[in-house]
Amino acid sequence: MSGKTYPVFETWAQNAHISKQKYEDMYAQSVNNPDAFWAEQAKRLDWIKEPTIIKNTSFDPVSIKWFEDGVLNVAHNCIDRHLEKRGDQVAFYWEPDHPDQPAQVITYNQLHERVCRFANVLKELGVKKGDRVTLYLPMIPEITYAMLACARIGAVHSVVFAGFSPEALAGRINDCDSTIVITADEGRRGGKTIPLKKNVDDALPHALGVDKVLVVEHTGANITMKGGRDVWWHEAAAGVDEFCEIEPMNAEDPLFILYTSGSTGKPKGVVHTAGGYLTYISLAHETVFNYEDGDVFWCGADLGWITGHSFTLYAPLSNGAISVMYEGVPNYPDASRFWQIIDKYKVNQFYTAPTAIRALMGAGDDFVTKTSRKSLKLLGTAGEPINPEAWEWYFHVVGDGRCPIVDTWWQTETGGCMITPFPGATDMKPGAATTPFFGVKPQLVDNDGNVLDGEAEGNLCILDSWPAQARTIYGDHQRFVETYFTTYKGKYFTSDGCKRDADGDYWITGRVDDVLNVSGHRMGTAEVESALVSHDLVSEAAVVGYPHDVKGQGIYVYVTLMAGVKQSDDLAKDLRQWVRKEIGPIATPDLLQFAPDLPKTRSGKIMRRILRKIAEDDFSNLGDISTLADPSVVDTLINDRQNRS
Numbered sequence: 088m089s090g091k092t093y094p095v096f097e098t099w100a101q102n103a104h105i106s107k108q109k110y111e112d113m114y115a116q117s118v119n120n121p122d123a124f125w126a127e128q129a130k131r132l133d134w135i136k137e138p139t140i141i142k143n144t145s146f147d148p149v150s151i152k153w154f155e156d157g158v159l160n161v162a163h164n165c166i167d168r169h170l171e172k173r174g175d176q177v178a179f180y181w182e183p184d185h186p187d188q189p190a191q192v193i194t195y196n197q198l199h200e201r202v203c204r205f206a207n208v209l210k211e212l213g214v215k216k217g218d219r220v221t222l223y224l225p226m227i228p229e230i231t232y233a234m235l236a237c238a239r240i241g242a243v244h245s246v247v248f249a250g251f252s253p254e255a256l257a258g259r260i261n262d263c264d265s266t267i268v269i270t271a272d273e274g275r276r277g278g279k280t281i282p283l284k285k286n287v288d289d290a291l292p293h294a295l296g297v298d299k300v301l302v303v304e305h306t307g308a309n310i311t312m313k314g315g316r317d318v319w320w321h322e323a324a325a326g327v328d329e330f331c332e333i334e335p336m337n338a339e340d341p342l343f344i345l346y347t348s349g350s351t352g353k354p355k356g357v358v359h360t361a362g363g364y365l366t367y368i369s370l371a372h373e374t375v376f377n378y379e380d381g382d383v384f385w386c387g388a389d390l391g392w393i394t395g396h397s398f399t400l401y402a403p404l405s406n407g408a409i410s411v412m413y414e415g416v417p418n419y420p421d422a423s424r425f426w427q428i429i430d431k432y433k434v435n436q437f438y439t440a441p442t443a444i445r446a447l448m449g450a451g452d453d454f455v456t457k458t459s460r461k462s463l464k465l466l467g468t469a470g471e472p473i474n475p476e477a478w479e480w481y482f483h484v485v486g487d488g489r490c491p492i493v494d495t496w497w498q499t500e501t502g503g504c505m506i507t508p509f510p511g512a513t514d515m516k517p518g519a520a521t522t523p524f525f526g527v528k529p530q531l532v533d534n535d536g537n538v539l540d541g542e543a544e545g546n547l548c549i550l551d552s553w554p555a556q557a558r559t560i561y562g563d564h565q566r567f568v569e570t571y572f573t574t575y576k577g578k579y580f581t582s583d584g585c586k587r588d589a590d591g592d593y594w595i596t597g598r599v600d601d602v603l604n605v606s607g608h609r610m611g612t613a614e615v616e617s618a619l620v621s622h623d624l625v626s627e628a629a630v631v632g633y634p635h636d637v638k639g640q641g642i643y644v645y646v647t648l649m650a651g652v653k654q655s656d657d658l659a660k661d662l663r664q665w666v667r668k669e670i671g672p673i674a675t676p677d678l679l680q681f682a683p684d685l686p687k688t689r690s691g692k693i694m695r696r697i698l699r700k701i702a703e704d705d706f707s708n709l710g711d712i713s714t715l716a717d718p719s720v721v722d723t724l725i726n727d728r729q730n731r732s
């Protein structure tokens with residue numbers, strides 16, 4: 088733990104929404120009297136029927152309900168209720184991949200009309216309340232229309248990141264029985280195009296339930312439209328009404344499904360519901376980022392991930408905010424792009440992932456210092472631990488030493504920020520997520536479940552429910568219970584390691600399960616392994632993470648080939664391509680080592696601990712290898728490590 092502490096800036100202590108005292112008072116009430124606290128917070132939203140039952144939750148047995156007799160509509164809360172005051176205010180500045188392409192400005196009135204049209208098109212295509220709609224779209228305005236249109240009519244969206252392969256897309260479509268997919272002709276990222284419609288065409292033979300594909304024209308690429316199945320969005324939109332009634336939704340009706348990786352098996356469809364989710368993230372957006380009316384807020388996360396769902400879309404809109412949405416990547420056309428966008432739109436709060444910060448730090452300070460960034464008030468990070476060096480660079484070079492940083496720890500399953508500084512209340516420590524959000528009760532336990540008090544390091548659990556918590560895994564509630572609530576019975580186990588320092592501040596140390604965090608993207612080692620063993624020439628595979636300067640973690644794969652197959656550089660290349668094709672570019676192995684054998688216990692369990700050490704070149708710390716069925720395997724792996732490519 089770095090010893091450095093940056094005290095709250097005096098002006099922030101005075102002026103921010105949440106001062107030290109206010110944080111303490113609100114936090115105390117939120118955990119001592121959650122019913123009163125969240126009943127009050129629910130008033131942030133417009134309810135068709137206000138909730139009278141606030142918290143009805145238990146982690147043993149698992150049953151989570153918030154605001155269960157409340158009725159509302161999320162799209163109404165994000166758009167309609169703002170129209171009177173903010174109809175002509177900007178909702179989104181949309182910035183294209185390349186600065187020379189045309190940008191778009193979308194007001195709340197325009198958002199309303201386009202979302203209504205989208206909703207009417209979905210209805211015409213037969214979509215009804217409760218139906219699952221899969222979105223496979225780039226970061227273009229239409230993805231926000233599509234998500235909000237689903238929310239408007241009570242359909243459940245499942246956004247699949249547009250970098251995933253056809254195979255991965257098909258699996259996610261099938262898991263939630265979607266009959267409709269919304270996509271675009273192509274996506275753009277960093278000057279390259281991604282053939283999204285073609286990927287959908289390739290996926291659908293493996294997802295036979297889909298009978299409609301709604302296609303947004305974006306790049307104008309030549310694509311094939313299948314008669315009776317494929318519909319152009321712009322053609323359908325022209326023929327529908329520009330108004331669509333909202334569907335009243337129970338607070339506990341599902342709002343969306345978002346697939347994320349676990350340590351075993353296929354990705355899980357995490358289900359979030361309407362009322363608690365929106366209440367919580369709306370409060371988080373206002374307090375953690377200290378959003379003030381008229382500020383320009385930019386969360387750089389893609390809508391394919393939870394950070395995008397909560398902070399690119401729903402939370403800012405729920406607060407009537409002005410946001411930036413960006414199609415491209417941090418370093419295209421060059422490493423100044425983020426900072427130029429900040430200057431162009433006078434961004435006040437900027438939120439991104441440590442991996443982007445590290446990559447831009449590597450490009451050198453000039454790309455930053457030649458821009459103004461005077462509009463910036465606050466910086467945020469999420470998605471993975473931020474190393475103190477990157478934190479300091481973000482603070483001093485990007486923020487000129489005057490913008491507080493909020494290092495927000497949370498997860499797809501938590502819906503919103505869980506452990507985070509408040510800029511007017513929390514002293515900052517580079518690398519520490521610091522202090523719990525309202526209603527969040529963290530606890531550290533050892534591997535046997537003993538509670539660790541005071542200064543300690545252990546496994547991070549959360550003791551009680553918070554409104555934005557996921558309610559289930561789609562189609563597999565038992566898996567939800569087993570994954571999160573059985574390791575430490577009656578507690579939500581985060582699968583993250585964590586230290587608490589002498590001041591009571593929390594430092595997330597990273598996953599303690601077999602989930603990798605590669606450039607802020609969650610990836611199950613099991614998913615990469617199963618992609619590898621599905622290759623004809625591969626007999627076995629084991630995947631571990633290793634420290635990577637920019638990505639945080641890199642993907643290191645050990646591959647055992649079928650008997651008689653010769654290892655070669657070409658084959659290594661093919662196998663990496665194979666994983667890329669099976670899952671998507673984000674899963675491409677960084678390093679691959681052929682392994683004649685893998686270290687296993689006598690019962691056949693692969694000893695990943697040893698594989699991790701070898702991947703880290705840390706050969707002197709292998710620990711006890713006497714329990715291996717064949718300890719000589721380890722020597723071979725160490726000797727062969729030069730052969731990885």
Ligand code: WTA
Nearest residue numbers: 469470471472494495496497498499595598
């Ligand atoms: C990691 C992203 C350290 C953590 C919002 C968690 C973090 C996983 C932080 C969830 C942070 C997220 N500091 N680690 N500020 N934020 N993580 O579901 O390991 O994509 O379990 O949600 O990212 O990733 P997910």
